[in-house]
Amino acid sequence: MRRDTFLKTLAALAAAGALPLPARAAANVKMMIPANPGGGWDITGRALGKALQEAKVADNVSYDNKGGAAGALGLAQFVNASKGDPNAMMVMGAVMLGGIITGKPPVSLTQATPIARLTSEYNVFVLPANSPFKTMADVVNQLKKDPGSVKWGGGSRGSTEHIAAAMIARDVGVDPAKINYVAFRGGGEATAAILGGNVTVGGSGYSEFAEFIAAGKMRPIGVTSGTRLKGIDVPTLKEQGINVEIGNWRGVYGAPGINDAQRKQLTDMVLAALKTKSWQESLEKNNWTPAVLAGPAFGKFVDDEFASLRATMVKSGMV
Known part of the structure; x- marks a missing residue:
């Protein structure tokens, strides 16, 4: 293959997000945290951002806190402003599902792209x-x-x-x-x-x-x-003597409209971050239980969890 043809092919693969991690320049990640500073999503998002940089899959991570309506305000901004962006991420979790059930916002989580569940707490x-x-x-x-x-x-x-x-x-x-x-x-x-x-x-x-x-x-x-x-x-x-048990899991989503290669690239970046020393320290410091689930299995988990959570809320008189 001629050198100029090879370089054009390489550029096209990079643009499509199809190159393996070591072959690509590290990303500039934009992390949407759909809550005000100081809470669990904020702690999780910043810990993940630090781990992405330690894993050398992100050169820089910027954070955007947008609290309100159990994450629905941040979700709306993420869905509307990040379409097709392969470097955009949003922290989410069980709280967002509960908020969607009670608040019925005009945006849907299904518009974004499931990447991975991270922890349970x-x-x-x-x-x-x-x-x-x-x-x-x-x-x-x-x-x-x-x-x-x-x-x-x-x-x-x-x-x-x-x-x-x-x-x-x-x-x-x-x-x-x-x-x-x-x-x-x-x-x-x-x-x-x-x-x-x-x-x-x-x-x-x-x-x-x-x-x-x-x-x-x-x-x-x-x-x-x-x-x-x-x-x-x-x-x-x-x-x-109170028969109540309920967990709070957290995960991360990608932007709407990214292709399969970009989704895989984002997933690989997150999984690489979860192997770093800083992430392990965050797990221990915050008493988080690792609950890693990626790919289609995570998407199915969210769908099943939504149905289960709604049933629990109906039974408890909240819906």
């Missing part, structure tokens, strides 16, 4: 350090007396902590429709409300509250896992 419920309540039993007793007097604080409507609160109410004999749930646009806002005593009990992924629990500023009273989390001495809800 369970929620923890906490009390402000100066709360008159000491245990989940105290909260449940008050909930039974006056459901509206217990203010549950957490992420957007349809988040896993919102669903868990409704499931707790239902399991202890309280109408889930009567719970007083205060939704926040991001983990930072929810944390401030809990620390300020503006809500009775707060819920989120353990990683978001870990430093405040360690500092004694929050008192953990229950986790939504089936068994106690590794290295964390907090009883599960099931241990306390």
Whole structure:
């Protein structure tokens, strides 16, 4: 093959995203984080961006935080502004599915391209350090007396902590429709409300509250896992007689309209990032459970999870 023909072919393959990772220049990744700074999606997106750079599959990663409506505002911006962009990514997860079910936004997750599930994390419920309540039993007793007097604080409507609160109410004999749930646009806002005593009990992924629990500023009273989390001495809800277990997984999507080769390239980049030292450190630091699932299997998982989550929310009186 003549040299000029070879170079033209190489350029065409690069443009189509069909070259193997070592043969391509590292990408300039644009990471959409559909939440305000400080929350689980923000922590996940920035940890993934750092790992992409450590894996040398990204030269640069820029971040765009767009919070609101359980990620639907960020999803809309991503769908409308990133069409065909092979270097665009969006962090998402179970919370977004719940928000779509309750909020019915004009955009659909099916418009974007599923890439991979990354992690799973369970929620923890906490009390402000100066709360008159000491245990989940105290909260449940008050909930039974006056459901509206217990203010549950957490992420957007349809988040896993919102669903868990409704499931707790239902399991202890309280109408889930009567719970007083205060939704926040991001983990930072929810944390401030809990620390300020503006809500009775707060819920989120353990990683978001870990430093405040360690500092004694929050008192953990229950986790939504089936068994106690590794290295964390907090009883599960099931241990306390409340039959509730719910996990919070997170993943990443690519832009609408990318071709199969570009999708594979993006998937390979993410999988390479998940093998780095920095990503392993993030898993340990945030108590995330690896839950890697890529390709068509991830797309099917999201479809199945959407149906399962909707059924749970209907059963809990949220839909």
